[in-house]
Amino acid sequence: MTITIGVIGGGQLARMMIPPAVELGLRLRVLAETEGASAALAADAVGDYRDAGTVLAFAREVDVITFDHEHVPQPVLAALVDAGVAVHPGPEALAVAQDKLLMRSRLSALGVPVPRWAAVTGEAELAAFLDAHGGKAVVKTPRGGYDGKGVRVVEEPAQVADWFASAQEDGNPGVLLAEEFVPFRRELAQLVARRPSGQLVAWPLVQTVQAGGVCAEVYAPAPGADPGLGERAEQIARTIAEGLGVTGVLAVELFETEDGSLLVNELAMRPHNSGHWTIEGSVTSQFEQHLRAVADLPLGATEARAPSVVMVNVLGGPAEGTIEDLYPEVLGLYPAAKVHSYGKAPRPGRKLGHVTACAERFDSALSIARGAASALLG
Amino acid sequence: MTITIGVIGGGQLARMMIPPAVELGLRLRVLAETEGASAALAADAVGDYRDAGTVLAFAREVDVITFDHEHVPQPVLAALVDAGVAVHPGPEALAVAQDKLLMRSRLSALGVPVPRWAAVTGEAELAAFLDAHGGKAVVKTPRGGYDGKGVRVVEEPAQVADWFASAQEDGNPGVLLAEEFVPFRRELAQLVARRPSGQLVAWPLVQTVQAGGVCAEVYAPAPGADPGLGERAEQIARTIAEGLGVTGVLAVELFETEDGSLLVNELAMRPHNSGHWTIEGSVTSQFEQHLRAVADLPLGATEARAPSVVMVNVLGGPAEGTIEDLYPEVLGLYPAAKVHSYGKAPRPGRKLGHVTACAERFDSALSIARGAASALLG
Numbered sequence: 082m083t084i085t086i087g088v089i090g091g092g093q094l095a096r097m098m099i100p101p102a103v104e105l106g107l108r109l110r111v112l113a114e115t116e117g118a119s120a121a122l123a124a125d126a127v128g129d130y131r132d133a134g135t136v137l138a139f140a141r142e143v144d145v146i147t148f149d150h151e152h153v154p155q156p157v158l159a160a161l162v163d164a165g166v167a168v169h170p171g172p173e174a175l176a177v178a179q180d181k182l183l184m185r186s187r188l189s190a191l192g193v194p195v196p197r198w199a200a201v202t203g204e205a206e207l208a209a210f211l212d213a214h215g216g217k218a219v220v221k222t223p224r225g226g227y228d229g230k231g232v233r234v235v236e237e238p239a240q241v242a243d244w245f246a247s248a249q250e251d252g253n254p255g256v257l258l259a260e261e262f263v264p265f266r267r268e269l270a271q272l273v274a275r276r277p278s279g280q281l282v283a284w285p286l287v288q289t290v291q292a293g294g295v296c297a298e299v300y301a302p303a304p305g306a307d308p309g310l311g312e313r314a315e316q317i318a319r320t321i322a323e324g325l326g327v328t329g330v331l332a333v334e335l336f337e338t339e340d341g342s343l344l345v346n347e348l349a350m351r352p353h354n355s356g357h358w359t360i361e362g363s364v365t366s367q368f369e370q371h372l373r374a375v376a377d378l379p380l381g382a383t384e385a386r387a388p389s390v391v392m393v394n395v396l397g398g399p400a401e402g403t404i405e406d407l408y409p410e411v412l413g414l415y416p417a418a419k420v421h422s423y424g425k426a427p428r429p430g431r432k433l434g435h436v437t438a439c440a441e442r443f444d445s446a447l448s449i450a451r452g453a454a455s456a457l458l459g
Numbered sequence: 460m461t462i463t464i465g466v467i468g469g470g471q472l473a474r475m476m477i478p479p480a481v482e483l484g485l486r487l488r489v490l491a492e493t494e495g496a497s498a499a500l501a502a503d504a505v506g507d508y509r510d511a512g513t514v515l516a517f518a519r520e521v522d523v524i525t526f527d528h529e530h531v532p533q534p535v536l537a538a539l540v541d542a543g544v545a546v547h548p549g550p551e552a553l554a555v556a557q558d559k560l561l562m563r564s565r566l567s568a569l570g571v572p573v574p575r576w577a578a579v580t581g582e583a584e585l586a587a588f589l590d591a592h593g594g595k596a597v598v599k600t601p602r603g604g605y606d607g608k609g610v611r612v613v614e615e616p617a618q619v620a621d622w623f624a625s626a627q628e629d630g631n632p633g634v635l636l637a638e639e640f641v642p643f644r645r646e647l648a649q650l651v652a653r654r655p656s657g658q659l660v661a662w663p664l665v666q667t668v669q670a671g672g673v674c675a676e677v678y679a680p681a682p683g684a685d686p687g688l689g690e691r692a693e694q695i696a697r698t699i700a701e702g703l704g705v706t707g708v709l710a711v712e713l714f715e716t717e718d719g720s721l722l723v724n725e726l727a728m729r730p731h732n733s734g735h736w737t738i739e740g741s742v743t744s745q746f747e748q749h750l751r752a753v754a755d756l757p758l759g760a761t762e763a764r765a766p767s768v769v770m771v772n773v774l775g776g777p778a779e780g781t782i783e784d785l786y787p788e789v790l791g792l793y794p795a796a797k798v799h800s801y802g803k804a805p806r807p808g809r810k811l812g813h814v815t816a817c818a819e820r821f822d823s824a825l826s827i828a829r830g831a832a833s834a835l836l837g
Contacts, residue, residue: 422483
């Protein structure tokens with residue numbers, strides 16, 4: 082019997098699950114937010130993921146539910162579990178990805194290295210935190226932030242006065258997460274996948290480069306990383322995946338500090354931008370692996386398929402037309418570039434696609450991927 | 460504007476065009492023979508490809524028409540061209556793939572090396588051909604043969620008496636193609652792709668292993684082949700593609716004779732079983748390349764991505780259930796195997812899927828791909 086995997090959310094992550102589903106012969110059904118979503122080809126249903134009735138009706142047609150994003154409300158997840166639906170990752174794990182305060186608290190309890198942090202309920206508490214941590218902090222809204230939204234580097238409490246105010250208007254206690262400002266050497270990401278039955282695999286540690294809080298480039302493997310660093314990153318990710326009971330792909334974003342230690346910055350419990358390089362760059366892509374994991378099938382090999390793999394996001398796109406309009410020129414200039422389009426209309430800063438290049442040398446991979454991604458901006 | 464490519468035929472070749480179409484952001488529409496076809500995910504239309512009205516209606520929704528198979532009748536192709544539809548490969552090229560006598564005649568005219576052949580119109584002519592060529596010949600029906608059907612090795616004219624009879628019953632002159640029996644060392648295949656505007660690229664020469672007239676295994680690159688052999692094969696394929704005006708992927712099946720020369724056996728003007736290894740094994744797969752070529756986009760790089768790539772077909776499948784039922788065991792035993800299912804019900808001898816393995820050594824790739832493909836038979 083063919084396994085049917087239901088994905089809530091029709092964005093590019095769901096879209097990129099389509100190729101491995103087609104290849105493996107797994108059936109994919111997507112509950113998209115709108116018609117014409119990025120994953121429209123597999124979108125059998127369009128509806129509101131915040132509505133339990135909609136999601137339950139969708140779930141009746143599938144064997145397991147997984148996610149394109151982490152925004153499905155806990156009451157909807159609870160309704161799925163109550164109805165006997167297999168949900169991967171499960172509600173308890175997702176709760177940690179949905180709330181950065183809960184995440185910091187659970188990671189601290191697991192003994193995972195994180196930046197020093199506090200829950201601050203007002204400007205006075207934030208001022209005290211700033212005083213205690215060098216006068217500079219990263220302040221985050223506990224919920225709803227992504228791609229740099231809901232994150233500010235702060236030296237004065239007044240810089241987040243609006244967040245305290247709007248949180249209180251919503252009837253919330255107005256709690257924000259304050260973290261020490263970590264003067265990191267670079268950012269890294271460790272991707273792992275875990276089956277419900279426990280098997281866990283890890284991909285090579287990668288370096289990520291952010292621009293304006295958005296992932297811009299990924300280098301696999303992380304250049305110049307010694308094996309010890311990779312082992313520590315993998316151990317951190319394993320501790321988190323096992324400690325929180327994560328199923329499917331888990332991305333752990335890390336700071337490598339000036340003194341060479343690792344601190345966990347963020348988590349994502351789904352395929353992640355830091356793992357797009359695996360489509361061409363690893364024996365098993367994160368999207369194929371996520372499908373295998375949530376279906377509780379044996380996980381595939383995670384070795385890199387080239388000495389150096391570079392992924393560069395296409396952010397924003399041309400002022401007029403689509404990135405596909407530029408293929409006649411760009412594909413000719415970069416015959417070894419693997420161009421991925423998410424089928425979205427260009428908009429300033431929007432993630433429209435990405436380019437991956439595999440090469441013997443880092444410089445070659447970087448110049449191909451950067452060149453093609455840049456040319457796709459028009 | 461997103462380019463829409465229409466594929467006539469909903470088999471596994473159309474199915475395997477879905478992943479690269481999703482990745483590149485090209486729109487794919489498939490005219491399938493039946494509901495639930497292998498390429499059902501992209502099947503926007505179901506209908507008879509022999510009916511000009513059906514095909515014309517389908518063609519109105521796309522920018523270019525291409526094919527999952529070579530069986531679309533010439534009058535239907537002519538109607539498309541008359542209606543101004545871009546058809547790749549075009550009717551003239553396809554005519555050569557549809558009729559083995561025409562193919563032999565055109566290849567001979569192009570100076571391409573082929574086995575000695577004749578059109579024989581009855582048992583007496585075949586007897587004369589047998590006498591002149593060592594008493595043994597390969598006899599083929601000019602039209603409709605594939606995967607070993609319509610091909611017989613003959614030592615007595617009576618062995619194809621039924622073919623002569625049935626051809627005459629159909630009101631045809633009863634012409635068959637007789638070819639000398641070539642005691643070849645092995646079979647090879649040369650894959651190339653060509654754009655309408657002329658650009659042509661070639662993949663590495665591969666060895667194919669047939670079982671009962673059906674492709675069973677493909678080894679890329681052809682083990683032990685010297686560069687000169689690859690150059691000759693590429694030159695033959697280029698001569699054919701340019702001489703016949705082929706657009707899209709062209710597969711040239713070759714005999715390597717005992718004395719090391721090459722003879723053309725068969726042609727396919729579409730992605731071909733001998734090129735499935737390119738999905739993981741080459742920078743650009745034959746399916747992505749075919750889409751690029753028929754859309755007249757620049758072609759991608761064709762370098763191999765591993766020292767050795769082996770593809771093994773899954774023929775027949777388990778006696779009960781589907782190959783997917785065997786994933787819990789097989790994927791665990793072969794974590795580096797890339798398993799492809801075509802979503803078809805098992806039937807003796809039917810091509811249900813294939814397995815590809817990439818490795819440093821031929822032996823390793825062979826043992827993984829053979830092991831997994833064999834385990835998927837149940």
